[in-house]
Amino acid sequence: MKKGEKIIIISTAICLLVVIVLGLSYAYFIYTETGPSNSFKASCYDVSYSEGDAFTINNAYPMSDAEGETQPAYTITITNNCNRSLSYDVKLDVLSDSTTNNSSIRIGKQLADNSSTFGKITTQDLKAGTSSYSLYPAETLEAKQHKTYAVRAWLKEEVTGDQNTTFKSKVTIQLLNNS
Numbered sequence: 001m002k003k004g005e006k007i008i009i010i011s012t013a014i015c016l017l018v019v020i021v022l023g024l025s026y027a028y029f030i031y032t033e034t035g036p037s038n039s040f041k042a043s044c045y046d047v048s049y050s051e052g053d054a055f056t057i058n059n060a061y062p063m064s065d066a067e068g069e070t071q072p073a074y075t076i077t078i079t080n081n082c083n084r085s086l087s088y089d090v091k092l093d094v095l096s097d098s099t100t101n102n103s104s105i106r107i108g109k110q111l112a113d114n115s116s117t118f119g120k121i122t123t124q125d126l127k128a129g130t131s132s133y134s135l136y137p138a139e140t141l142e143a144k145q146h147k148t149y150a151v152r153a154w155l156k157e158e159v160t161g162d163q164n165t166t167f168k169s170k171v172t173i174q175l176l177n178n179s
Helices: 003-029
Strands: 031-033 039-042 045-049 055-058 074-080 086-094 105-113 122-125 132-141 146-155 166-175
Touching: 055 146, 074 086, 074 166, 105 132, 132 146, 146 166
Parallel strands: none
Antiparallel strands: 031 166, 039 045, 045 074, 055 166, 074 146, 086 132, 086 166, 105 122, 105 146
16 A cells, blocks of 8 residues: 555544544534433433324414413423433424415414423414524523423414314423533
């Protein structure tokens, strides 16, 4: 083997090693879990979903916020079993097979902090043309604590024409850099 070929092989091997190390480091610091499975465990963080697959509204009719807030909730519980705090984002991702115009949807969200009592429902409108919405950005969960989120969705009261459509989405938990 010629000296030039050895240099090329060694350089390629070093570059490959650097790419692998960087990829593993990134995977360690960032992890996203979505709702197809009912529970997820990574290290000492547990995420459990009340339902599997998609968070769906089928053939709904327009309703007031007061009525929408009484609709069944999709719940997500995050438990931190670690001895350090956990930072994460809670997002709602609209699936590609959703046929409802996003601007027709209103989201109701609630949080229960280390108790079974949910706080006041806050609403959020979705916007047309956007496929990911931040429900709770940059949340922090202290060691040995848990939070439960309830999410409801309904057609806005003023909507006409979207009653025979389907809105499909998933709640996504994205762990942030937790060192």
